Amino acid sequence: MGRTLTVSHAAWASIVAHARHDAPLECCGLLVGDDHRVATAVAAANADASPVRYTIDPKAYLRASREARASGLxxxxxxxxxxxxxxxxxxxxxxEGVGAPFVYVIAGPVLQHGEPSLRAWEILAGRFVEVRLERDDAPGQ
Ligand SMILES: [Zn+2]
Structure with a gap:
Protein backbone atom coordinates (compact mmCIF):
# COMPACT_ATOMS: atom_id res chain seq x y z
CA MET A 1 0.00 0.00 0.00
CA GLY A 2 1.06 3.55 -0.60
CA ARG A 3 1.61 6.15 2.00
CA THR A 4 -0.95 8.29 3.79
CA LEU A 5 -1.08 12.07 3.87
CA THR A 6 -3.13 14.08 6.32
CA VAL A 7 -4.70 17.22 4.88
CA SER A 8 -5.49 20.10 7.20
CA HIS A 9 -9.13 21.13 7.40
CA ALA A 10 -8.22 24.56 5.98
CA ALA A 11 -6.25 23.18 3.02
CA TRP A 12 -9.02 20.74 2.08
CA ALA A 13 -11.68 23.45 2.25
CA SER A 14 -9.64 25.92 0.22
CA ILE A 15 -8.99 23.39 -2.56
CA VAL A 16 -12.72 22.66 -2.84
CA ALA A 17 -13.59 26.37 -2.78
CA HIS A 18 -10.97 27.20 -5.43
CA ALA A 19 -12.17 24.34 -7.67
CA ARG A 20 -15.76 25.58 -7.46
CA HIS A 21 -14.79 29.19 -8.03
CA ASP A 22 -12.83 28.45 -11.20
CA ALA A 23 -15.20 25.88 -12.72
CA PRO A 24 -15.78 25.18 -15.57
CA LEU A 25 -12.03 25.82 -15.89
CA GLU A 26 -9.43 23.79 -14.06
CA CYS A 27 -7.94 25.44 -10.99
CA CYS A 28 -4.47 24.72 -9.66
CA GLY A 29 -2.20 25.47 -6.76
CA LEU A 30 0.57 24.19 -4.55
CA LEU A 31 0.60 21.99 -1.48
CA VAL A 32 2.77 23.11 1.41
CA GLY A 33 3.66 20.73 4.21
CA ASP A 34 6.00 17.86 5.02
CA ASP A 35 6.21 14.11 4.34
CA HIS A 36 3.07 13.40 6.34
CA ARG A 37 0.83 16.42 6.17
CA VAL A 38 -0.51 19.06 3.83
CA ALA A 39 -0.64 22.17 6.00
CA THR A 40 -1.77 24.74 3.44
CA ALA A 41 -2.97 24.92 -0.14
CA VAL A 42 -1.64 27.95 -2.00
CA ALA A 43 -3.81 28.97 -4.94
CA ALA A 44 -2.07 29.78 -8.23
CA ALA A 45 -3.40 31.06 -11.53
CA ASN A 46 -3.92 28.44 -14.23
CA ALA A 47 -1.75 29.86 -17.02
CA ASP A 48 -3.65 27.68 -19.51
CA ALA A 49 -7.12 28.96 -18.47
CA SER A 50 -8.48 25.64 -19.75
CA PRO A 51 -11.22 23.18 -18.76
CA VAL A 52 -8.91 20.21 -19.43
CA ARG A 53 -5.37 21.21 -18.46
CA TYR A 54 -3.39 23.44 -16.16
CA THR A 55 0.01 25.06 -15.85
CA ILE A 56 1.26 26.58 -12.62
CA ASP A 57 3.24 29.77 -13.10
CA PRO A 58 6.89 29.04 -12.17
CA LYS A 59 7.00 32.32 -10.26
CA ALA A 60 4.13 31.15 -8.07
CA TYR A 61 6.08 27.98 -7.39
CA LEU A 62 9.21 29.89 -6.38
CA ARG A 63 7.23 32.24 -4.16
CA ALA A 64 5.42 29.40 -2.41
CA SER A 65 8.66 27.48 -2.00
CA ARG A 66 10.40 30.45 -0.42
CA GLU A 67 7.52 31.08 1.98
CA ALA A 68 7.25 27.39 2.87
CA ARG A 69 10.95 27.12 3.70
CA ALA A 70 10.74 30.19 5.89
CA SER A 71 8.35 28.23 8.11
CA GLY A 72 10.30 24.97 7.99
CA LEU A 73 8.05 23.34 5.39
CA GLU A 96 3.47 16.43 -17.59
CA GLY A 97 3.97 15.10 -14.07
CA VAL A 98 7.19 14.70 -12.12
CA GLY A 99 8.06 11.63 -10.08
CA ALA A 100 7.57 10.85 -6.41
CA PRO A 101 7.70 12.14 -3.78
CA PHE A 102 5.90 15.05 -5.49
CA VAL A 103 2.18 14.54 -4.78
CA TYR A 104 -0.73 15.41 -7.02
CA VAL A 105 -4.08 16.10 -5.40
CA ILE A 106 -7.05 16.15 -7.77
CA ALA A 107 -10.53 17.44 -6.92
CA GLY A 108 -13.37 16.19 -9.07
CA PRO A 109 -15.84 16.12 -10.52
CA VAL A 110 -16.52 19.73 -9.51
CA LEU A 111 -19.63 20.42 -11.60
CA GLN A 112 -21.96 18.07 -9.76
CA HIS A 113 -24.18 18.19 -6.72
CA GLY A 114 -22.35 17.70 -3.47
CA GLU A 115 -18.71 17.98 -2.62
CA PRO A 116 -16.06 16.84 -5.15
CA SER A 117 -13.78 14.00 -4.11
CA LEU A 118 -10.17 14.73 -3.28
CA ARG A 119 -7.72 12.00 -4.20
CA ALA A 120 -3.93 12.04 -4.26
CA TRP A 121 -1.40 10.37 -6.51
CA GLU A 122 2.32 10.11 -7.03
CA ILE A 123 4.27 8.82 -10.00
CA LEU A 124 6.33 5.71 -9.30
CA ALA A 125 8.10 3.89 -12.14
CA GLY A 126 6.17 5.85 -14.74
CA ARG A 127 2.66 5.34 -13.45
CA PHE A 128 0.35 6.93 -10.90
CA VAL A 129 -0.01 5.22 -7.53
CA GLU A 130 -2.67 6.46 -5.14
CA VAL A 131 -1.68 8.15 -1.89
CA ARG A 132 -4.27 7.81 0.84
CA LEU A 133 -5.68 11.13 2.06
CA GLU A 134 -7.07 11.73 5.53
CA ARG A 135 -8.82 14.99 6.27
CA ASP A 136 -7.90 16.53 9.58
CA ASP A 137 -11.30 17.53 10.85
CA ALA A 138 -10.12 19.84 13.59
CA PRO A 139 -11.09 23.29 12.24
CA GLY A 140 -8.75 26.22 12.29
CA GLN A 141 -5.56 24.32 11.51
ZN1 LIG B 1 -5.84 16.38 -14.35
Missing amino acids: DVIGAYHSHPTSAAQPSATDLA
Whole structure:
Protein backbone atom coordinates (compact mmCIF):
# COMPACT_ATOMS: atom_id res chain seq x y z
CA MET A 1 0.00 0.00 0.00
CA GLY A 2 1.06 3.55 -0.60
CA ARG A 3 1.61 6.15 2.00
CA THR A 4 -0.95 8.29 3.79
CA LEU A 5 -1.08 12.07 3.87
CA THR A 6 -3.13 14.08 6.32
CA VAL A 7 -4.70 17.22 4.88
CA SER A 8 -5.49 20.10 7.20
CA HIS A 9 -9.13 21.13 7.40
CA ALA A 10 -8.22 24.56 5.98
CA ALA A 11 -6.25 23.18 3.02
CA TRP A 12 -9.02 20.74 2.08
CA ALA A 13 -11.68 23.45 2.25
CA SER A 14 -9.64 25.92 0.22
CA ILE A 15 -8.99 23.39 -2.56
CA VAL A 16 -12.72 22.66 -2.84
CA ALA A 17 -13.59 26.37 -2.78
CA HIS A 18 -10.97 27.20 -5.43
CA ALA A 19 -12.17 24.34 -7.67
CA ARG A 20 -15.76 25.58 -7.46
CA HIS A 21 -14.79 29.19 -8.03
CA ASP A 22 -12.83 28.45 -11.20
CA ALA A 23 -15.20 25.88 -12.72
CA PRO A 24 -15.78 25.18 -15.57
CA LEU A 25 -12.03 25.82 -15.89
CA GLU A 26 -9.43 23.79 -14.06
CA CYS A 27 -7.94 25.44 -10.99
CA CYS A 28 -4.47 24.72 -9.66
CA GLY A 29 -2.20 25.47 -6.76
CA LEU A 30 0.57 24.19 -4.55
CA LEU A 31 0.60 21.99 -1.48
CA VAL A 32 2.77 23.11 1.41
CA GLY A 33 3.66 20.73 4.21
CA ASP A 34 6.00 17.86 5.02
CA ASP A 35 6.21 14.11 4.34
CA HIS A 36 3.07 13.40 6.34
CA ARG A 37 0.83 16.42 6.17
CA VAL A 38 -0.51 19.06 3.83
CA ALA A 39 -0.64 22.17 6.00
CA THR A 40 -1.77 24.74 3.44
CA ALA A 41 -2.97 24.92 -0.14
CA VAL A 42 -1.64 27.95 -2.00
CA ALA A 43 -3.81 28.97 -4.94
CA ALA A 44 -2.07 29.78 -8.23
CA ALA A 45 -3.40 31.06 -11.53
CA ASN A 46 -3.92 28.44 -14.23
CA ALA A 47 -1.75 29.86 -17.02
CA ASP A 48 -3.65 27.68 -19.51
CA ALA A 49 -7.12 28.96 -18.47
CA SER A 50 -8.48 25.64 -19.75
CA PRO A 51 -11.22 23.18 -18.76
CA VAL A 52 -8.91 20.21 -19.43
CA ARG A 53 -5.37 21.21 -18.46
CA TYR A 54 -3.39 23.44 -16.16
CA THR A 55 0.01 25.06 -15.85
CA ILE A 56 1.26 26.58 -12.62
CA ASP A 57 3.24 29.77 -13.10
CA PRO A 58 6.89 29.04 -12.17
CA LYS A 59 7.00 32.32 -10.26
CA ALA A 60 4.13 31.15 -8.07
CA TYR A 61 6.08 27.98 -7.39
CA LEU A 62 9.21 29.89 -6.38
CA ARG A 63 7.23 32.24 -4.16
CA ALA A 64 5.42 29.40 -2.41
CA SER A 65 8.66 27.48 -2.00
CA ARG A 66 10.40 30.45 -0.42
CA GLU A 67 7.52 31.08 1.98
CA ALA A 68 7.25 27.39 2.87
CA ARG A 69 10.95 27.12 3.70
CA ALA A 70 10.74 30.19 5.89
CA SER A 71 8.35 28.23 8.11
CA GLY A 72 10.30 24.97 7.99
CA LEU A 73 8.05 23.34 5.39
CA ASP A 74 8.29 22.69 1.67
CA VAL A 75 6.20 22.54 -1.48
CA ILE A 76 5.39 18.82 -1.48
CA GLY A 77 3.03 18.74 -4.42
CA ALA A 78 0.36 20.42 -6.46
CA TYR A 79 -3.40 20.29 -6.70
CA HIS A 80 -5.78 20.81 -9.60
CA SER A 81 -9.41 20.22 -10.39
CA HIS A 82 -11.30 18.14 -12.92
CA PRO A 83 -14.47 20.13 -13.58
CA THR A 84 -16.39 17.30 -15.22
CA SER A 85 -14.37 14.15 -14.63
CA ALA A 86 -13.39 12.05 -11.64
CA ALA A 87 -10.42 12.74 -9.39
CA GLN A 88 -8.22 10.36 -11.34
CA PRO A 89 -5.14 11.45 -13.28
CA SER A 90 -5.44 11.96 -17.02
CA ALA A 91 -2.90 10.98 -19.68
CA THR A 92 -1.89 14.66 -19.73
CA ASP A 93 -1.34 14.58 -15.97
CA LEU A 94 1.04 11.64 -16.42
CA ALA A 95 2.84 13.15 -19.41
CA GLU A 96 3.47 16.43 -17.59
CA GLY A 97 3.97 15.10 -14.07
CA VAL A 98 7.19 14.70 -12.12
CA GLY A 99 8.06 11.63 -10.08
CA ALA A 100 7.57 10.85 -6.41
CA PRO A 101 7.70 12.14 -3.78
CA PHE A 102 5.90 15.05 -5.49
CA VAL A 103 2.18 14.54 -4.78
CA TYR A 104 -0.73 15.41 -7.02
CA VAL A 105 -4.08 16.10 -5.40
CA ILE A 106 -7.05 16.15 -7.77
CA ALA A 107 -10.53 17.44 -6.92
CA GLY A 108 -13.37 16.19 -9.07
CA PRO A 109 -15.84 16.12 -10.52
CA VAL A 110 -16.52 19.73 -9.51
CA LEU A 111 -19.63 20.42 -11.60
CA GLN A 112 -21.96 18.07 -9.76
CA HIS A 113 -24.18 18.19 -6.72
CA GLY A 114 -22.35 17.70 -3.47
CA GLU A 115 -18.71 17.98 -2.62
CA PRO A 116 -16.06 16.84 -5.15
CA SER A 117 -13.78 14.00 -4.11
CA LEU A 118 -10.17 14.73 -3.28
CA ARG A 119 -7.72 12.00 -4.20
CA ALA A 120 -3.93 12.04 -4.26
CA TRP A 121 -1.40 10.37 -6.51
CA GLU A 122 2.32 10.11 -7.03
CA ILE A 123 4.27 8.82 -10.00
CA LEU A 124 6.33 5.71 -9.30
CA ALA A 125 8.10 3.89 -12.14
CA GLY A 126 6.17 5.85 -14.74
CA ARG A 127 2.66 5.34 -13.45
CA PHE A 128 0.35 6.93 -10.90
CA VAL A 129 -0.01 5.22 -7.53
CA GLU A 130 -2.67 6.46 -5.14
CA VAL A 131 -1.68 8.15 -1.89
CA ARG A 132 -4.27 7.81 0.84
CA LEU A 133 -5.68 11.13 2.06
CA GLU A 134 -7.07 11.73 5.53
CA ARG A 135 -8.82 14.99 6.27
CA ASP A 136 -7.90 16.53 9.58
CA ASP A 137 -11.30 17.53 10.85
CA ALA A 138 -10.12 19.84 13.59
CA PRO A 139 -11.09 23.29 12.24
CA GLY A 140 -8.75 26.22 12.29
CA GLN A 141 -5.56 24.32 11.51
ZN1 LIG B 1 -5.84 16.38 -14.35
